[in-house]
Structure formats: structure tokens, C-alpha cells
Amino acid sequence: MFGYVTRRVLSAIPIALIAVTACFFILRLAPGGPFDGERALPPVTLANLRAHYNLDLPLIQQYFIYVMRLLQGDFGPSMVYNDFTVAEMIWIGLPFTLMLGFSAFIIGTIVGLVAGAISAVNQNKWPDYVLVLLVMIGLVVPNFLMAAIMQLAFGVYLDWFPAGGWQNGSLAHLVLPVTVLVLPHAGRTARLMRGSMIEVLGTNYVRTARSKGLGQRLILARHAIKPALLPVVSYLGPGLSYLLTGSLVVEQVFALPGIGKYFISAALNRDYGLVLGTTILYMFIILAVNLLVDIIYAWLDPKVRYR
Amino acid sequence: MKQVLKVEDMSVTFELHQSEVHAVRDMNFTLAEGETLAVVGESGSGKSQAFLAIMGLLAKNGRAGGRAMMGDINLIGMAPGQLDKHRGKDIAMIFQDPMTSLNPTLKVRTQLAEVLVKHRSFDQQKATIAAIEMLERVGIPEPAKRANAYPHELSGGMRQRVMIAMALLCQPKILIADEPTTALDVTVQAQMLDLFKTLTEDFGTSLVLITHDLGVVAGVADRMMVMYGGRAVEKGTVDDLFYDPRHPYTLGLLHSTPHIAHRAARLDPIQGLPPSLEHLPKGCSFNPRCAFAFDRCLVERPPLADTGNGREKACFYEGPMAYGKVA
């Protein structure tokens, strides 16, 4: 098990490097730059700006400089928000986004797993039908639409929760955005769990467990859970990825102080530094989560540990 | 001889979209203490379903009727919660494919120990020790090491031994083995059958051996029951049926098994195919393939009748049965 963990961690490093490189070059190869504003700048100013940000150096050299700085935790300066480095900007917004994203992720996963298990055990009876319906709704309605609906329904018409904005530490302000993020994730997780659990409950080894007189509860807790979790756990990596990108929209709609809105405007304004920095950070987070997921998977399924 | 299991008028029916399929009908038999009963038949004869029904393991669309009396209690129709008090403890079952019948995510010792913990209230440690002892009993070398392994780390033969160990841990009165050797190599088969013989003698367990392989029957069983089209068609001791079969199907089965000592030019299967349970032939289910069928067989189904000496058969034909191609 330890060997497996080490192998996975080590293989994550080249992946991270490739990801950073890919990101860097893709962004740079795009037409347009941070200084292609509405008004053309005088050539001298432009040249100075470019020199200041090292944009006049060969691309490869820029790349190496970037990576070296990155390894020291320096994401470089923001080219649009002149007074800030990228690291500072990220620091302003990222903690909030992460909090939003991870709480939605954890809540959504738990809700999804429980709902899926209940559905599977009661297959084709009324709890199953109700849950499947709710899951469908959660899955199909796009998050930006759901956000708008929730905001209108609960924030404006019913006035149960604030329709947006953020006050430090106020849970009430989080309820609607987190719900919007939780619904699709819980839906997908529940769907996967239901299918997987139904399949596991029909296997030969569960039949053997029944033949031993173990009882439904023991069978579920000991025999069914681990195998049923496998496909769901595989999904968690991409699931978090989606959740984080969904949070971009949710932050906009609910006017929350996360990194989302900075990212989009940075992308539109070709602020290489900020876009690159945020993307790389997201990537690292997701790679870390994927690593964790792989480890959990190996714990659940002993056959995988030799890979 | 004490009876451990008495099955009366048992039936198993499956509900499909628009119809019902009777997998087992009018089943009656008894199982004596310490005896080994072989249940023989082709796929679709209902042999597995009958015993899955007794164990309460039928698929969701299956219904069982009749009685399966183990002592005073009727296992058919019992609620799963009640059944759990007996399953694994008084009556146990082992299945055909040991690879898929063991949980791949749990260690062997966990899967073994849990029966003792559940039914005999052993604590974990005591149960594990008993499990390792049983593994040794069933012939697994280095039992402690194997107990700590996962099922996929063991060979097919070893996995089947684990299943046997698991079933016998609580010393049930009845052990049902559904095609236990079909998924194994022939050499391993022989070892397995020896194991069955030894264990059932040691523990005094009654064994039901479900199989389509007559070689397996010859090695281990005391009595046998032949099934066709969901019904029992002949019953008796193994010797009686092997040397003096009274049902044409039994005769056909015996003669279609190649004998290692006789060089045959061709294999002699029974002509035709087993019937679809949804469309059984009128009269005797076997009549389309029967060499001895006559007009009565086409309209009336022969009931399972006692022919004396503890034998029963479901056939109207009373003449001599010599094997040869009868038109």
C-alpha cells in the first residue's frame, strides 16, 4: 500500500509539470496580449511595458523564468491589476472559493451517497422513485439557471435567505450558493451510487453473504459498501473539477468574493499572469484530490495495489 | 434413520413480463441424516432453483410454494429475518463459481470468521483461530497465511476449499453444494470429492450435491434424484439407478457419459434439446426425445410413483430397457 502511494505521488509530479507547460504555451500562443487595449499605446511605452514583464524575451526563456519563480511560490505580477502580484490576488479570492467549493463537494458527496444507497436498497419502491426524480432535476438544470431560480424563489419572493453578497462568517449567505453547487454533484453521485449498489447487491458474493445468514444491515455495511463505492470514488476527481468551475458562475450570480470573477475578467483582458496562476492552482488542487482519490480507491479495491 | 429435511409439494415460479415460468413443480423428497443425495439434471431442469428457494435466495421475481421442513420449521415462505437465524448455521450452501462467490474486497479470514461471530457469538479472535483450523481441515497449506489473503490471491481449488470451510464452520446439519466442481480442473475435482466425503463423515452433515456430471455422483453420493423439466423423474440409490435405470432419461444420461475404459467411435448424446420451461410438451415432458414413448405418453403426464425398494419413477413404460436406437 505504501509502495502504491509513493508511486502515485511520484507520477503526479511529471503530470503537474506537463500541465503547467501546456497551460503556459497555450495561453501565450493565443493572439492578443495584455496591452491590446482600446487605445493603442505609444510604441515606446509598449516596449517598456513589455520589457518590464519580460515579454520581449524568447518564449522559451520566459517559460523557464516562470517555472523557476513558480517553484519559489511566486506567480509573477498581474499585468492588469498593476498593484498586485498574482499570488496576492489569488490569496484574496481563493480561500473563499475553496471553502465554497469544498463544502459543497463534501456535502454533495455525502448526500449523494446516502441517497443513492437508499434508492438502491428500495429499488422500484416509492423512496427510489422520489429520489430518482430529484436527482434528475439536479442533474439536468444548468447551474446558472438553478442559481437564478434559487435566487428568485428563496432570495426574493420567499425571502428566506439573502439573495447575494457576503458578510463575514454569515452562514445564511452561503445557503443558496452552496445548494446550487451541491445539487448537480449530489445528483450525479447518487445516480452512480444507485447503479453501482444495485449491481453489487445482485452479485454472487452478496448471495453468498445472504446464504450465511448475515442479515441485510451487516451485508450492506460490510459486504456491499466497499465494492459499491468504487465507481463513485473514480468519479470524485472529475466531480470536484466540475464543482470548482461551477463555482465561477455561482460566485458571479450571488456576488461572492471568490476568485471566480477575477478569473473571467483576467481571461478577457489577457492578463497572462493571473489566468495562468489561477489555472495552475486549480490544476494542482485537482491533481491533489485525484491522488487522494486514487489512494482511497486502492484501499477499497485490493486488486489495484500492484499497479 | 433420522430425517433432516423433508420437502413436500414444492414449486418455484418466476414472474416474467407477460407470463409465468414454472421452474420447479411437485417436488417431494427427504434427506436423511448423514446421507449424500445427488440431484442430477441438465441446465434448466430446475435443480439449482429448488435449493435456492429453500435457502431463500431466489431472484426478486421468484415465488416458492410448498413446504421444506427442517425439523418443525418450514423454510419456504419464511421471512428473511427469520431465515437468517438458520442460514449459515443449520443449513448452508456453496456455489458454483468460487471466484465470484467470495467478496473481493474482504480478506478470507473476515469472510470466514463472520459466520462464527454471528451465529455462535464468538469474539473476533476466537473466530479467526477457529477459521484457520478449518482451513487446515479442508486441506489448505499454510492456512494462517492464506487466511490473511484476499480471494483473488488464491487459486480456484483453494477458493472452493475456502467456501467449503466457510459453509462448515458452524457445523450445519445440511450442506447444499451447487455444481461445486464444475469450475475446477479435473484433478482438483477428484480432490474436492474426497474432501466432501471425509468432511461429511467427520461432521455427520447431510450433503445435497447438485450436478450434471455423473462421474461426480458415482464418487460420492448414496442416493440420487434425477430431474427433468422442473420435476423429479426418478429416485433411488446410486447403485440402483446406475445399474438398473427405470426412466429413459436416466438411461440416456448414463449412456451419454463417455467411459474411460471403452473406446467409443462416437459420443451418444440424447437426441433433441431440453424443453423450454415456458412451453413444455403435452403429456410427459420427455416424450419428444424418448426412445420408448407410446401414445399414452403424449397425452398424460406420468406421476412420480413408488416402484418398491425405495425407488420411484415417473414413467409409464414398463418394458426392458436395453440401450439401442429405437425408432
Add this chain to the structure above:
Amino acid sequence: MAGITGKDAVLTEYARKLETLDAPKGRSLTQDAMRRLTRNKAAVVSIGVVIFIILFAFVGPYLIPWTYDKIDWSGIRKPPNFEAGHFAGTDQNGRDMLARIMQGTQMSLIVACVATLVSVFIGVCYGAIAGYFGGKVDAVMMRFVDIMYALPYILFVIILVVMFGRNPVLLFVGIGCLEWLTMARIVRGQTLSIKEREFVEAAKAGGAKPWTIIFRHIVPNLTGPVVIYATLTVPEIILTESFLSYLGLGVQEPQTSLGTLISFGSPVAETLPWMLIGPAVVLVSLLLCLTYIGDGLRDALDPKDR
């Protein structure tokens, strides 16, 4: 790609299973599957609704008085008014909402189809090549897929879209380039089992070159799973496109798409609810029905997978 509707997570499971099965289920893509599909009421109703929506989007504009970009100066921000021919009201610029919804639906559907075709094409080629050649080629190719899978793809989309400007063709292609991952996995799984079959051996013995074998023999046998996944990709793509349009990165004025309509409708939904309700209903219905159809197809072609 983090499947937006999670379909490809389900199908990744399916892909994994296909790698271990031996016979391709593509054979039954005929009356057998059709029969099972027609028995699925949800799927049948959904097919009807989708057909209706398609007609609505493409034939509808000929049946109503206004076009999507014509401004009615006398009716700005008006609720549905049957006399003036504005059956779904008008927007802040005085344009007819119903016409705009129809046009938006057209756009979403076209993007979805083109992008699906792109992703099918890339996915099938990639997966078939990886599966057929196996060994190192396969290992490297699939590792690439694994890496791509783990990355926050939508960020890349946004970057790509920003890079290449708001060219609609590139939008289609770009989105298509996202969705091919799971298709590739499934195709690879199927290829692995198909290539062991006798007719492939026969083709090889007859001296056929690898490319011929792949495209003439293997690919035609892939139709089953490919069709299923393609059908399930469509709602994902519509979602992705809506998402981008919502952020302002998708389709540009005066053209519109369902996502853009919703992005304009949401902020004013309190006072001008008809601007949100129409497009929302169409979008959700479309996605719901496509999902049911996709599920129905999957069940029809592999009933054990329920």
C-alpha cells in the same frame, strides 16, 4: 472531461466493463434494441418532445410574424401580447422573444450536433487506434486521456475561446475537442475485444493494412456504444455551450443561444419573467429529454446495465 451531466462518469464505468467483456454488443442494434427502446415510455415521450423542439426551432420561425432581430419600437419590454404577435413578449430592445427563443434553440442544437460529430470523430479515431495497436502506443495514449480527464477542462475552454475570439465555428470545434475523452475510452475498450475476433484475423491474413482493418472492419462494429454516447454527449455540449454563452464567451449578438437568453433574462427576471421562463423551459426540457433518450438507448442496448 468532467461530464457536466455526469453521463460520462456513468459511461466510464461502462467503458471499463467493455474492456473485460468478450463479445461486442453492437450486434443487437436492430429490432431487438428497438423493441426494448419503444417499451421505455420515458424515452418514447422524450423522443416526441425532442422532435417537437427541433420543429419548433427550425420550422417555427416561418410561422410567426416577427424575426429574431427585428425591433418593434412600439413594444419594448412588453409581456406576452397575442394581438401584436408577440406570443412570448419582447425583450429590452423590443425584439420578439418567441423568435429569439427559436433562434437560440436553433443555435444550441446546431452547435450541439457539430460539436458531437467532432467529438465522435476524434474519439473514435483516437480510441480505435489506441485499442488496435495496443502496447506502448495504447499506454501512452490512454495516459494522456487520464491526464486530460483530471484537469479543470472548462478553464481550458474559456482560455481557448478567449484565444480564438468569438468565432462560432471554433466554438463548435473547441467544445467538440473537450468531449472526445470518454468516447475514446469506450471505443478503445470495444476495439480491444473486437480485434480478437476471427474476421479481424482473417483480414490480417489477407494482407490488409492496419488502417484498412481499423476503419473498414473495426469501426463499423462500434456503432452501438458510439451511438449511445453520442446521444448522451449532446446534452453535455448544450450545457457547455450555454455555460459559455452565459458568461458572455459564446455566441455573439445579434445571434443568440439559449444560454445567452438566460443570461439576459436572469437579472431582470423579477420584472420581466417572460424573458427567463421561455428559454429556461426549452433548455430544461431539451436536456431532460435527451437524457432520458440516452438512458433509454443504453438500457435497450445493454439491459443488464440497469
